[in-house]
Amino acid sequence: MKQPHIHPQSLCETAHVGAGTRVWAFAHVLPGARIGADCNICDGVFVENDVVVGDRVTVKCGVQLWDGVTIEDDVFIGPNATFTNDPFPRSRVRPAGFARTVVRAGASIGANSTILPGVEIGGGAMVGAGAVVTRPVPPNAIVVGNPARVTGYAAVPGSGPPRPASAASPAGSGAPLPGRTELGVGGASLHELRLFRDPRGELSVGELGRELPFTPRRFFLVSGVPGHEVRGEHAHRSCEQFLVCARGSCRVLLDDGHDRREVTLDRPSLGVHMPAMIWGTQYRYSPDAVLLVFASGHYDPDDYVSAYEEFRKLAAGRAVGA
Amino acid sequence: MKQPHIHPQSLCETAHVGAGTRVWAFAHVLPGARIGADCNICDGVFVENDVVVGDRVTVKCGVQLWDGVTIEDDVFIGPNATFTNDPFPRSRVRPAGFARTVVRAGASIGANSTILPGVEIGGGAMVGAGAVVTRPVPPNAIVVGNPARVTGYAAVPGSGPPRPASAASPAGSGAPLPGRTELGVGGASLHELRLFRDPRGELSVGELGRELPFTPRRFFLVSGVPGHEVRGEHAHRSCEQFLVCARGSCRVLLDDGHDRREVTLDRPSLGVHMPAMIWGTQYRYSPDAVLLVFASGHYDPDDYVSAYEEFRKLAAGRAVGA
């Protein structure tokens, strides 16, 4: 079994360091810390006691991991990235308990970024260099700036462009829908609605159940969303949705647990069909955006999957079962 | 039988003047004109040959009725109101035919207004004093300005305010809809949708078939409507509609052939239900308005009634039959 490599000019006071992990010079790890295998703890890193670090984690120079920080497997933490654990620090005033900060598996924390106390960085997320993270970062999201905002989502390696429409058709109709393009993510598709323009304005129209894939039982209208907000972030077990941006624009991320694809809804004649078991996220709303959503079922709280990790597991199970 | 009264200092060259009609001093009526009964043709009015005037029409001083003008019963024409019959007049260039201008029954043409050639003024409409009318005026509409724009609709005498919701409920449900107010026009009703607001934006929602009175088979989105445009102006024989202004605002006029009522849709949580056989008109769109319409049936051109006079007759027939 591989032994950890502890540099002689470091101070490693814990016994819990996994095999293959390297601790470099001038690093200081306090006795209560637990560090996994095959990690890289670089020069000058400081690790407090109430800290857990997973496997295959890289912590670059100038980073401190304070009490209350948990780093899952395969995380990268760039140089001088700065964690915190007290939202209103005052000298010699110790808070009752430290806010817990969790960096989920596979995330990347950019160089010299700042992570405010108590936020969770989602799995696979990427915090840009110099970002100041003041709120939770969704799974796979890319955030930059001060304060940090979502600017996109990390790509799934190897995912290609949207494929042309298959011969798929709405249930029972036997004929393909016009203006439909498969997105290659969990059966989702883009739909070009018919559009009529004249000097009196413009009108887009959809025949429900004919041109669109289901007859809605619920609709909702979303508006007034600040540009930096992210909405959605859940999946449905059985309910289907159809989204149209009636004014302005927003981006829609579709994730079936395996592939991800992003579309921009920017005109009232473009809709996206999200079948059940798609993790949907909408963001980058323009200031005037109005999102119209049709749902195939009435409201049912049990139909929601709100935790991404749970969704991933459910999706994996379905894929196996299929 | 009453005789017409022809002032000795007028020039009345036609034989077709109805009983009880008065023609005043310095008025001049050419031989081909036909004027109904109980009219009032004031001082200095000039009437050409190819002109038909109905019964009980008032034509005030300083008005000329040119070849091609038809005035139906009960019309009022204010002083110095000016008709035309050639869109691009050049001296001594006689057009192949004159544009026909029709003023429908009961309309009122404001003092010193100008009516461009070939427009139709709808029944009961009111043209404001000094208005310059460059396009057709819908039935009962009030238009003012240069160019004239619709600013409202003439009230039906005696129509009261909206009544509170009756115990009516969607077909088969047996329970009244929450947030519903009867409008007292052909079964139409206003609906307050549920609205959720938080820092991430606002969301209004409707359960179709439960909170709203039907399950839609078609939807359309109307946007980019210039503020002076009027849309709708038709009725459906059997299709129901539900309208929500998803952004901005517009006014909706509902007319069942007997009563008229107007509502302003100005928030995404307010909808109006228009049963079949309502003549619907939308106007005063704000620049950012997006109107969302649900229809209970797929598109069927035979379901449309596009002429107001026909609608009035159909509505009257139904009322009798009911």
Added chain:
Amino acid sequence: MKQPHIHPQSLCETAHVGAGTRVWAFAHVLPGARIGADCNICDGVFVENDVVVGDRVTVKCGVQLWDGVTIEDDVFIGPNATFTNDPFPRSRVRPAGFARTVVRAGASIGANSTILPGVEIGGGAMVGAGAVVTRPVPPNAIVVGNPARVTGYAAVPGSGPPRPASAASPAGSGAPLPGRTELGVGGASLHELRLFRDPRGELSVGELGRELPFTPRRFFLVSGVPGHEVRGEHAHRSCEQFLVCARGSCRVLLDDGHDRREVTLDRPSLGVHMPAMIWGTQYRYSPDAVLLVFASGHYDPDDYVSAYEEFRKLAAGRAVGA
């Protein structure tokens, strides 16, 4: 005594026509009308019964004066100018009473303008050619457009530019105020306040009772005034006022019953002092205008003079008494 001149091809059915008045061809005056002396009633004019016309009035061709219209002395009515007396005319529907329209002495009604029923045109006012007058016109105001808006005030013949500040000083101080310019109207004056500008913004300041002429006992802030509105239009018997446009701009008309002057307040460092017995009018508010007014006295309804004619008389009396 001069006799009226009645053209043989007119129809003048009234006996009440003043000396020196001319009634031209094709004009028609009904029996009940009363017309003053030295008037000019041009070709084709029509005058109903319930009409009073003062002395030295000109009525050009194509004008009708309907029941309910009163024209005071020295009024000019341009060709084809059109009066009305029923706000919602319908044929053969006679209103209970006609709205009364009054044109005050010395006013001028532009060619082809339209006057809606019941409005009063103030003394000395000037209605622009083609204007459509939908609301009362203040004394001496100039209005144009459809609908007509106040664009200025008619000048008093012979009034010169503002004179430089006299040696006048605030009561008891014995020293002239800095930055003061006499306006030559009832003791009113313009005041340049001290202004300080730096990157943190700008600040204008006035020492009350030192730099400004009185210590205020009341202040008010006026905002949200539509650009076409006219405010003020009253005088105070004893209260003084000091006006500053804290943001945006507006025009202030000062009238002491003899002279008129107009100033534009367009910066927070410019104020105007209105002593008692100035008829003050503010108009052409910019959309963002905020007018700050100091008053030397607490609110007292008896201190207001709200009718211009009364003000004129009071001012004349004071001038005589002084």
Added chain:
Amino acid sequence: MKQPHIHPQSLCETAHVGAGTRVWAFAHVLPGARIGADCNICDGVFVENDVVVGDRVTVKCGVQLWDGVTIEDDVFIGPNATFTNDPFPRSRVRPAGFARTVVRAGASIGANSTILPGVEIGGGAMVGAGAVVTRPVPPNAIVVGNPARVTGYAAVPGSGPPRPASAASPAGSGAPLPGRTELGVGGASLHELRLFRDPRGELSVGELGRELPFTPRRFFLVSGVPGHEVRGEHAHRSCEQFLVCARGSCRVLLDDGHDRREVTLDRPSLGVHMPAMIWGTQYRYSPDAVLLVFASGHYDPDDYVSAYEEFRKLAAGRAVGA
């Protein structure tokens, strides 16, 4: 020779009425007026003394021609169109002299329009019904509204669409210019400049003397033009011009005295070449429009032709000489 036709119920007091002219009932022409041949003076028209009317003029009912009005040949004057001759009329105050109003040959004055004193209506111009004309109307211009604004120019009958580029090339180069389209008016042409766009902005470029037809000796930049203003309105005897709208848009009317064509410059990569002896007019500037003009010669006041009538004659002479 044809005699004029004078209706027995008119009052025609002048001896100067041309052959073939008709004067209708209740019209009144004062002794000093001069009226040409083949005119039509309709019912109720009033003509003062200091008035000249050309040949083939139509004056519809309800019109008055006051002292100071001149109507050239072939003019049409619609019903109730209203002329004026005193900018600030007061009753019984006769101005020193009347402003002179001239309507040039072939113009058309819309029904119920109002013409302020002293304006000139250019030849072939068309004043819309109900317009209130407060400033001179350029030749051939179409004006509407209150106040009236130029909205376009009357078409030359029979002028077709722009022809594709001929093999024409700049002087001496022997090769055709790329991106050039002949406009069919006096050698004028449209030029598409090369355009480069990238995230840093866009750049349009023209090689002078190569891609464009001459080397400039002068340039000017025009901006801040109110949307209702008309600029240009002159021709050059020998100077050529090249116009590009560097921002915003404007319309350019080109007139070689025989044909007219209008182009809209709406992007920095579109230019129009105007050879010498083109009457050029620019109008409908967008609020942000910046017009860049290159001229082939230095400034020379003798090179300008500023009167349209003179230009027409010069152009006709050249055409004959060519």
Added chain:
Amino acid sequence: MKQPHIHPQSLCETAHVGAGTRVWAFAHVLPGARIGADCNICDGVFVENDVVVGDRVTVKCGVQLWDGVTIEDDVFIGPNATFTNDPFPRSRVRPAGFARTVVRAGASIGANSTILPGVEIGGGAMVGAGAVVTRPVPPNAIVVGNPARVTGYAAVPGSGPPRPASAASPAGSGAPLPGRTELGVGGASLHELRLFRDPRGELSVGELGRELPFTPRRFFLVSGVPGHEVRGEHAHRSCEQFLVCARGSCRVLLDDGHDRREVTLDRPSLGVHMPAMIWGTQYRYSPDAVLLVFASGHYDPDDYVSAYEEFRKLAAGRAVGA
């Protein structure tokens, strides 16, 4: 007496370390530095010579204190917070003297923030994590962002919500003021002015000395304040003030040396009365904000207290004396 704790793997070259202070591993303190008692100097901190650190100061990992930095008592300095002492550093170019940076007692410097040279961080202030501080931070202010802006003020522990108005009344009147709410800070109060709204705009009014607590001797208008600016920041020994935001909005912080309260002035009918000896601060001006201030006395420079520390002492003295 407690001894300092110096980690054997640190380099502590100064003799001036207070009792109870801990210096941790890899920290390096140069010989000239002076460090107080009960401090915590964490791993890897570097302290130059010309540095003074007070008592009970925490300096987290990755911080350097350069020549010219003074840290008062009870300051917290978060990890990787970065100080500077040369505004335009160039390698090997030593400035004549270093800008002095002072962090006042009780302030908190956020993790990974950057403090530009020469700024003073006020007592009790809180610099947000990741902030880049380019200008002085007022006492108790909270600043965030790059560049850092004031977003609020730290609360005084235990201060409750505004209390309802007491029976207090203006001097001599004997009656309470209507619309008044005590703020619980040095006698300050909020005042709802009477507001009148109609289609002609809105008017708010205050009777001075009746509804408001004093008769003003000075007024000033503040406008054009950039949103990130802070104004005020002084107290008066005897002058009272009354503030109204005549347009837009701003926040007003009132501090009597013991309690602090913040109000938002956001309408022309809301004023705040600041008695003497209130430290007043205005910030978060909206772009269109116009602040109107009345002062009870004429301008007197000796009435100003411009240093917060002096104000605190004066206020404490008064409280004792009272």
Added chain:
Amino acid sequence: MKQPHIHPQSLCETAHVGAGTRVWAFAHVLPGARIGADCNICDGVFVENDVVVGDRVTVKCGVQLWDGVTIEDDVFIGPNATFTNDPFPRSRVRPAGFARTVVRAGASIGANSTILPGVEIGGGAMVGAGAVVTRPVPPNAIVVGNPARVTGYAAVPGSGPPRPASAASPAGSGAPLPGRTELGVGGASLHELRLFRDPRGELSVGELGRELPFTPRRFFLVSGVPGHEVRGEHAHRSCEQFLVCARGSCRVLLDDGHDRREVTLDRPSLGVHMPAMIWGTQYRYSPDAVLLVFASGHYDPDDYVSAYEEFRKLAAGRAVGA
């Protein structure tokens, strides 16, 4: 010869450290690094293997120089400034090659700034404290913020204000140009064009070859430039340019290799003449800016000098040769 000073508590594993260089405590330099003479490598600095550092470089505490970083002579690197070498770092995923980051001679990297991988910091540039540098920084530019934007250019020590116009005149004309001001940089000059303003707009005009120094053979129009973009950044060997901001504003930096000067073009009547061999840069474009550029020659790619270092050498050679 001076020896390097290596602190005993540092880890300096390379043999390539220049004379006079100091390496301080807890610094760690890997074996492959090459460090020049007279450098200052402060406490806790970490230097990887594939790193080259020039002479007289200062690297303050908390900095790491990663594989791929090159630091030229005389560079200053502030405390906690953070470099990176992988644009999308993932733990344990080593990119094929590291992006190379180069800091050119004389640049200054601000405290706690973040430098993204692969950017080049130009010679003499100044990166503000806390800046996040995401794109290359031009020579001598000053950048601040997150993300960093150019806000100005570092001054050349000792350069004075623009001198008044000399007697210089355009080639061959013998007479000075009106409205010209020499800028003192490579013969460049400012030109006030003649400007004409009236209610119809404003017009600025230049006679080419008379008022302006050359006859153009090319023009281009630049628009739609984002405010943070920098354009130009090249010199011409023989082509002259004349720049006018036809709308909006931008800043123009002129650099002849020895002196630099900046002018703001903010009106259509202000132009700047750039002779050949001026390194020109335009930045801070307002959103509506349209830059009009005349060039004295047709396009010739061989006339461009696009690398600043090459320009500096060429300029120096010319200066010597002159």
